Amino acid sequence: MKKIAVVMALSASALAMSSGVSFADYTLNILHINDWHSRIESNNKYESTCSAEEETKGECFGGAARLITAIAQERKKLEGQNVLLLNGGDNFQGSLFYTTYKGKVEAEFLNEMKFDAMTVGNHEFDDGEDALAPFLDVIKFPVLSANVKASAAAKVGDRIKPSVVVEVGGQKIGIIGAVTNDTPELASPGPNITIEDDVKTITAEVEKLKGQGVNKIIALTHVGYPRDKEMIAKIPGIDVVVGGHSHSLLSNTDPKAEGPYPTMIDNPGGYKVPVTQAASYSKLLGEFKVVFDDNGVVKEASGNPIPLDKSVTPDPQVLARIKELGAPIEELKAKQVGETTAAIDGSRDNCRARECTMGNLVSDAVLDRVKGQGVEIVFTNGGGLRASIKEGKVTMGDVLTVLPFQNTVATFKVPGKTIVGALEHGVSGVEEGKGQFPQVAGLKYAFDKSAPANGGRVKSVEVMEGGQWKPIDPAKEYIVASNNYVRQGGDGYKLFVDAKDAYDYGPSLEQVVADYVGTHSPYTPKLDGRITELAAATQPAAATEAAKPADTAQAGGTAAPAAKPADAASSETAKPAEAAKPVETAKPAETAAPIQAGGTHTIVKGDTYWDIAVKAYGDGTKWRRIANANPGQEAHRLLVGSELKIPAK
Numbered sequence: 001m002k003k004i005a006v007v008m009a010l011s012a013s014a015l016a017m018s019s020g021v022s023f024a025d026y027t028l029n030i031l032h033i034n035d036w037h038s039r040i041e042s043n044n045k046y047e048s049t050c051s052a053e054e055e056t057k058g059e060c061f062g063g064a065a066r067l068i069t070a071i072a073q074e075r076k077k078l079e080g081q082n083v084l085l086l087n088g089g090d091n092f093q094g095s096l097f098y099t100t101y102k103g104k105v106e107a108e109f110l111n112e113m114k115f116d117a118m119t120v121g122n123h124e125f126d127d128g129e130d131a132l133a134p135f136l137d138v139i140k141f142p143v144l145s146a147n148v149k150a151s152a153a154a155k156v157g158d159r160i161k162p163s164v165v166v167e168v169g170g171q172k173i174g175i176i177g178a179v180t181n182d183t184p185e186l187a188s189p190g191p192n193i194t195i196e197d198d199v200k201t202i203t204a205e206v207e208k209l210k211g212q213g214v215n216k217i218i219a220l221t222h223v224g225y226p227r228d229k230e231m232i233a234k235i236p237g238i239d240v241v242v243g244g245h246s247h248s249l250l251s252n253t254d255p256k257a258e259g260p261y262p263t264m265i266d267n268p269g270g271y272k273v274p275v276t277q278a279a280s281y282s283k284l285l286g287e288f289k290v291v292f293d294d295n296g297v298v299k300e301a302s303g304n305p306i307p308l309d310k311s312v313t314p315d316p317q318v319l320a321r322i323k324e325l326g327a328p329i330e331e332l333k334a335k336q337v338g339e340t341t342a343a344i345d346g347s348r349d350n351c352r353a354r355e356c357t358m359g360n361l362v363s364d365a366v367l368d369r370v371k372g373q374g375v376e377i378v379f380t381n382g383g384g385l386r387a388s389i390k391e392g393k394v395t396m397g398d399v400l401t402v403l404p405f406q407n408t409v410a411t412f413k414v415p416g417k418t419i420v421g422a423l424e425h426g427v428s429g430v431e432e433g434k435g436q437f438p439q440v441a442g443l444k445y446a447f448d449k450s451a452p453a454n455g456g457r458v459k460s461v462e463v464m465e466g467g468q469w470k471p472i473d474p475a476k477e478y479i480v481a482s483n484n485y486v487r488q489g490g491d492g493y494k495l496f497v498d499a500k501d502a503y504d505y506g507p508s509l510e511q512v513v514a515d516y517v518g519t520h521s522p523y524t525p526k527l528d529g530r531i532t533e534l535a536a537a538t539q540p541a542a543a544t545e546a547a548k549p550a551d552t553a554q555a556g557g558t559a560a561p562a563a564k565p566a567d568a569a570s571s572e573t574a575k576p577a578e579a580a581k582p583v584e585t586a587k588p589a590e591t592a593a594p595i596q597a598g599g600t601h602t603i604v605k606g607d608t609y610w611d612i613a614v615k616a617y618g619d620g621t622k623w624r625r626i627a628n629a630n631p632g633q634e635a636h637r638l639l640v641g642s643e644l645k646i647p648a649k
Contacts, residue, residue, distance in 0.1 A: 337521075409482075459534055
């Protein structure tokens with residue numbers, strides 16, 4: 001095994017004991033960032049571009065100007081010591097600077113920061129080689145990834161190296177790069193680039209560096225904190241891991257941190273490996289110190305990330321350059337992305353209470369973008385829709401006004417029961433107009449707000465499978481998409497926080513919507529009954545029209561069929577009623593007489609087909625049998641006092 005620390009009782013050791021540092025100890029200071037995501041300008045607490053007012057109030061963090069100041073300050077403090085500046089990848093994608101310049105602006109400022117090395121991240125491949133190759137043309141430091149293999153036809157050539165050896169303070173330091181194995185699923189590396197296994201390729205590169213006499217080796221990765229801990233740090237010969245990809249906050253003081261900074265992991269070689277990461281979006285500059293013994297074994301590692309907040313003054317020359325570069329951004333906002341045949345309703349009153357056309361547009365756009373990954377269902381929080389779009393020409397500025405938060409598309413896996421629970425949460429604040437109201441795609445649901453909040457409001461949930469609506473299966477695992485804010489628990493969606501295979505760093509939401517509008521131009525807004533409020537069906541005649549989603553549905557087409565859940569009689573194995581109604585108090589009051597299958601029932605206030613089917617058959621999904629037997633009734637507005645035929649079981 002590599003590296004057995006030998007303690008020898010020599011005079012040099014005695015000297016070391018008196019000083020606390022071994023005669024041959026070597027100390028290396030490492031500064032690092034990861035997942036910058038084109039945050040050229042400073043950001044606010046919502047991780048979107050900071051306004052001038054927020055900057056004046058001291059509420060902003062990060063950005064190129066602060067990064068350049070902070071790096072210069074730390075280098076000055078460490079002058080005369082051994083220092084490396086490393087970049088954990090994903091510098092591309094996340095602002096209009098990337099959309100406009102495709103990596104040129106990121107390259108300019110990264111060169112000014114003078115990194116010693118960076119690894120590519122998956123987002124460096126978002127535009128294939130067309131953006132990455134020009135970036136490599138101008139970047140002035142090594143770009144690494146041992147598991148990126150470019151063919152002879154690749155535009156990137158051999159400019160992505162597996163590793164580099166740098167000399168710092170008379171010592172050779174090996175740095176090996178790696179990108180996440182699922183980059184082909186997350187981005188578009190193209191036919192001329194292959195992503196191989198990270199562990200296998202890093203291991204091979206370690207052996208190569210050892211053969212060159214290098215005994216201090218850093219893995220500079222973009223594979224995520226969990227994999228860094230579980231796999232990368234345990235590769236024999238790896239001494240330090242500087243990571244990215246999972247946007248992990250590591251800290252010794254912040255209770256929200258995923259782990260300590262650095263996190264010490266046991267390597268099979270009998271030594272400990274420090275693992276670090278510095279959150280994302282240039283909120284932090286990572287800084288830690290590693291002490292190696294003469295055999296290259298890490299004796300200790302310590303440090304704390306530096307917050308890039310109001311305490312760090314942005315470099316004025318960089319700010320001026322950013323302003324200059326921002327001029328074409330204003331032009332981009334004016335760029336037409338498509339047309340719409342009617343106004344797209346993104347109003348707060350509608351999108352936080354019922355199906356709205358903007359909710360359908362955004363959700364459908366996301367589903368269209370990621371359906372190739374097996375995604376079946378999309379959640380969009382109504383509160384994330386900030387404006388409507390008028391009829392006619394649609395500009396990028398219009399889209400950005402609707403979606404100003406620079407959210408990204410997130411994908412994850414959860415069972416059906418979690419989806420039902422999330423819908424219950426989503427409709428729990430409808431009376432208060434809370435932003436958690438779930439706009440959806442690939443899914444349709446019915447809810448009754450007369451039931452207690454989080455107490456059985458959701459009455460039916462169906463998923464589009466094979467071109468047909470089928471009741472959701474509480475036990476089945478579904479692939480879901482949303483935005484990163486919702487997936488991470490925003491708007492109270494805590495059920496998604498621990499989802500399996502979560503990936504929060506897909507394409508920007510505003511670009512996905514702009515692309516969808518362009519592809520479907522002229523776009524026609526629609527309401528198709530994917531969300532039904534059953535409570536509105538039983539309101540007295542004097543109830544306001546605004547409270548009736550059935551009427552809203554009529555604006556988009558035929559109301560009655562759209563308002564009804566799909567026929568589920570042929571699929572009785574999954575009963576969403578049970579998952580959706582965890583407490584019996586959610587049911588309307590029982591009628592005076594029991595409802596018998598094969599008989600009749602006189603409609604009373606509060607009745608719905610779903611509840612009648614539960615009482616007659618013990619299964620709400622069989623409501624359509626009753627509806628079909630009573631063609632004179634409208635499912636969304638049962639007439640109190642009239643008689644229903646209840647078919648036999």
